[in-house]
Amino acid sequence: MAGGAGTRFWPLSREAHPKPLLSVGGGRTLLGETMVRARKAATGDRVWLVCGASHAGKMKKASGLPARRVLVEPTMRNTAAAIALAAHRIVREDPDGVMAVLSADHRIPVADGAKFSRALARAAVAAHEADVLMTIGVRPTRPETGYGYLRLGKPAGGAHRGIHRVARFVEKPDRAKARRYLKSDAYLWNAGIFVWRAATLLEELEKWAPEIAGPLVPLGKASARNLPKAIEQAYRRTPAVPIDIAVMEQSRRVWCLPADFHWSDIGTWKSLAEETGVTQNVTRVIQGDAWVCDSQGNLVAAGDRPVVLLGVSNLVVVDAGDAILVADLDRSADVKDVVAMLRRKRRTDLL
């Protein structure tokens, strides 16, 4: 999945250049890193990409996938529709196929690649044998209020050692709750990484969210040639709902494999800073040319001209060529408000 508007990384991410196309640390884009992980997990050539129409060309190119593996959404309909669209196409090729749902804007360190592959493989076995919806849970490392959580239930038992049933999903908690979850062993971050039989996901969607599932049914039958038109018609009628709300929070067949790899969804400049090694004492320059004088704890993304920092700390400084952001890193969640303001002021050139 490479959708999303990417307003939180303005001015580097734009409507036409969303987060999956950002490079973290100078190397591959987040989409490129996700492709590497996907290709290790999927045999042969069975990787699919779901993305929005406005940047389909760039995404196609960055993914290196053949056109028939790229599913283009004419409008954003949140994750339930995007996942169901892919599930229908997978079932069409392989009625018993197991799919893993990966987001192209998450970050898992390259060093944890093998752990990630093993986790996906274990989840796939459980999903196939027990016919359940597997989700990967991540042990919290801080009292994060920006993620959803899940509460582990009883162990799945049998061959599925370490895997638990999910007792319930919890929406983004307040600070106090997040602190309690951090101390408990029972609460994990809902990382949005799912593994299931594609057919099972479609069954559960039909059961718990028929208003979403219904309009999408034709997508399992359309020929490759007719698919764009079929998606357009289906998307006109299907509501935009996250998969968590449509299915995960309601289904009784959800199991969880706790992850042993590092994971981040890099939701803000602040979390990107942490991911790239910014600390109280360290400034990181993730692109371009910067001179850092007596400045600690900053994240810099320079553009075509050098950026000089002098005696500053805890800032994110971004030169996107046509706009410059200077923000307190701890206020980086509010960047989306800046984008909302730009939209109100009709500065579409900067969106």
Next chain:
Amino acid sequence: MAGGAGTRFWPLSREAHPKPLLSVGGGRTLLGETMVRARKAATGDRVWLVCGASHAGKMKKASGLPARRVLVEPTMRNTAAAIALAAHRIVREDPDGVMAVLSADHRIPVADGAKFSRALARAAVAAHEADVLMTIGVRPTRPETGYGYLRLGKPAGGAHRGIHRVARFVEKPDRAKARRYLKSDAYLWNAGIFVWRAATLLEELEKWAPEIAGPLVPLGKASARNLPKAIEQAYRRTPAVPIDIAVMEQSRRVWCLPADFHWSDIGTWKSLAEETGVTQNVTRVIQGDAWVCDSQGNLVAAGDRPVVLLGVSNLVVVDAGDAILVADLDRSADVKDVVAMLRRKRRTDLL
């Protein structure tokens, strides 16, 4: 005088675009504002400009002066030589002429223009009648360690009410001394604004600094046509010394008129911020397009692209088109160290 390297306003001031060409507050350049003051003080067309060769064209244009009024220095030789050069040319036209020395990078609010004119006129009368070197002193408003001071001596008496002899000049003091000077009525900032008979200045220069005065003597005789060549030859032999050290600190003929106008030499981004009205609660945008979100106490000079501030304070943010500076305002005196580093790294494109 429109010389100087202007390293303290990097990246907006450059070797080829020094401080007198900066605009403070969107209107005229500092040179342009100085020209307005000079034209009010000098009858007819008797304003001269001394500037460096590397930006003579821009200075000439910005001043609006005819070419014969622009004295071009082939190399920088500090203020004693620059002032003596002008004095020689003035004496050549008017042996009894009184000259006022104004720096093209000082700022005096437009509202104080009349007070400034009256002060120059009073100083000119005293300089002419008593044949003394007049300097304008500015009452300190803070314990500034970046300026030189002068200590007032006995009142000049006679018709020169309010004018004092100068007991002595004091070099830039340390913090403790600056605090004492602030409390005392006897100490004023040496604003570097001088009024004297040009011939008297040349006499005193000959008396106290013959090694500077000697090589410059031919400048009083050269025809307009031969002047550039004469300056080049003279400047090769004359040392670079400030007028304060060459003459003011030694002469026994120095008097001071305390100013009643606001004055600033705007030495750093910090002082420019104060001059333009930046306070703990107020951010100022002195050029270009900026959006200020929850940000106080900042100075912004945007370029061709908008600058967005979010949750930051006490910063100077400058986009000069080919370089971006983000600095703590209280560290702005160290900007010159950044320029020194650029010079060491041979980034002449950014100097």
